[in-house]
Amino acid sequence: YGLKLVVDPVFRAGSGVSLIRGKDKEALLRLVIPKAYILIPNRFEAEDIAGMKIQSLDEMKKAAEKIADLGVKAVIIKGGHLNEQSKMVTDVLYHEGKFRIFTKPRIDVKPHGGGCSFSSAIAAYLAHGNPIPQAIEKAEKFIEEALRFALNIGRGRTPVNPMAKLYNEAEKFRVLEDVYAAAEMIEDNSELFLPYAAEVGTQIAMALSYASSKWHVAAVEGRMVKVGNKIRRVGCVRFGASEHLAHIILTALKYDSNAKAAFNLHYSPELVEAFQKIGCSVSSFDRSQEPAEIKAVEGKTLGWGTEQAIKKIGKVPDIIYDMGEVGKEPMIRVLGTSATKVVEKAISAIKELEHSH
Template sequence: MKKIYKALTIAGSDSGGGAGIQADLKTFAAFGVHGMTVVTAVTAQNTVEVKGIHVLPPEMVEMQIQAIIEDIGVDAAKTGMLYTKEIVEAVARKIEEHKIKTVVDPVMVAKSGARLLLEDAIEALKSKLIPKALVITPNIPEAEVIVGYEIRSIEDMKRAAKDIHELGADAVVIKGGHLPGKKIVDILYYKGKTFEFEKLKIESTNTHGTGCSFSAAIAALIAKGKRIPEAVKVASEFINRAIKHGYSIGGGHGPVNPLVELYEKSSKYIAWKNVSEALKLIEESPELLQLLPEVRMNIGEASMYAEEIEDVCAISGRITEVNGKLRAAGCPKFGASKHIARAILSAMKINPNIRAAMNIKYSKEIIEACRKLGLIVASFSREEEPIHIKETEGASIPWGIRTAIMKSEKFPDIIYDLGEVGKEPMIRILGRNAIDVVQKTKKIGEILMQINKK
């Protein structure tokens, strides 16, 4: 029987769904871990402010923990908003009683500025809870409260991590997002060693729930048996992507997107499935043979959060003619076509809903057929391509697609160019998905056959 890993969050509820137990449960799901909750407080909040806090009695907090332990069990836990001294002490008792592997996120202040840990609870955090922590994950302002001095550099972070370790935590992670610069360095101090995890800083206001999701990711990975350095490294990379693809909702700090990995995996399967079905349609459509270019044909679809060629599914070896019929040289595969991938990725940057493309040969008659169908046609000229673009590997197609789209009054269905020496003239058909693209192409083929009969 497959083992079900179980992670527990002991934290507050965020009515806006961006932080607290809501963010934690999303993160647990993203890592394939069954999530459980102990609610410490109910907040009325949105992306702008915390309007109210209703704190649960510490006895109820303990009862929730006990109920889960008695029946389900806990592989790892994390704490978030604890708010009062009494809840901090109650949680510390239960962690000690049941020897729970716990990641402590010392939540003190909400993104909106509201206090989430009372002043008199800070000492209890330091003396009662931190000594029970397997990992503690303060950001720089939180670490400054704990150690009592300013942190202004990576060296300060390393010093603070060691000082917090002296309070009893096995491992200390200090998050470097509050330091200025284009890069973030997270510091881990564990077993006498200091580890640095460097990443690019994502400029975004969608950062609500960052600390919650980061600590939840570490807890989920520890629940699955990962070592602490590995768990911190994976969680650090995970949270950067969650920030990058956060949700621009509300009038304040939008939430991060901890489910981005799940969405990406499912959308990759959908892209592969669509390309597979599109290929079947192509091979069953004789009217498309007349559209085959000399360099052969390909079709591709990108995943929802595609960023690079490997995120675009296309036909390995392209589509060619075999005994008078269109046939694929290989199977649908991610990273199979650089040209189609670059075209799709360039279009997606301007319109994220356009995630598929197909190349066909150019002729005036085909462009005429496109216009008869009411398709929006745009073009670019390779003669206008800047020298530095021509000299940069892989830059021509992105430049051309971007140029054609920006010149067009409406977002185009068709982008063509007349080629140049060594470059065949080409038409690219854009669409929401691979099947949408093939349907457009089939109509073009049918119209072209009618034009050629006249």
């Protein structure tokens, strides 16, 4: 039938413990592995199949060549158990006489089901018509998200979350729509927001549920700026449009999975007080306390500042402000569950301030 057999040997656990009887392993090596289209052993399984120790990248490559000689079309050796103190994980693909190295950050989790999900993803991407290198490249990204958002339930090893990528894909339209609606709300209420619009431009952003980078955060391209007596979008709503608000949201999400959206306004002590009056929790950070090594990296300040503000009150606040510094505008950031919700929160605070005056 021309089936492409993707084989995860599963006879040595991640701990190195054997999971199979000797005679059954011999049958697997003799009958199944030579028929594999792709073989996906971990370090310990690759050592058994190749008959050699693996303690370096060069030895991973040598083992992959030996395994390919058994008749396997492609071999990818998973390097998660090699040099476990390293901050990076390296997988090695050997296909048609060439090597390809996949390197990714090591995620601090003791996973359960990672190998099964990875091999299943490769099989699925092959079924979609992807050639071997592209199928594995996509599966690498898939399993990285599944590991990053592993499900912290029960005891023992943590099950990976193979649905994380699918949920993100399914949510994209809804998040784009929410940010678009929030931007329209800001434009429609320009007279309220104009006095508090940031001089550097106001931005509204919202993240997917399983966000891990700015490419999972939707915002307005080029921010929103003052045009006469109105506030207008410079560009379209898209993912990856705001690095600054992405740093804030991604940091907040580490502490509260509902803190998906943020909106920035120029700092006003009266407006901060108005937020408090409508029941918002407030915290702040001091840029003068920022470590030099963080200040030296563009964009890192907001992640650091957000974390400081969260730790100060023990939770993700509704409002995070700072007083700025030379060359940095003092700013208020409104956080919440969605882009439209944070804009509604800001409208309520501004109306409260106007009413008190």
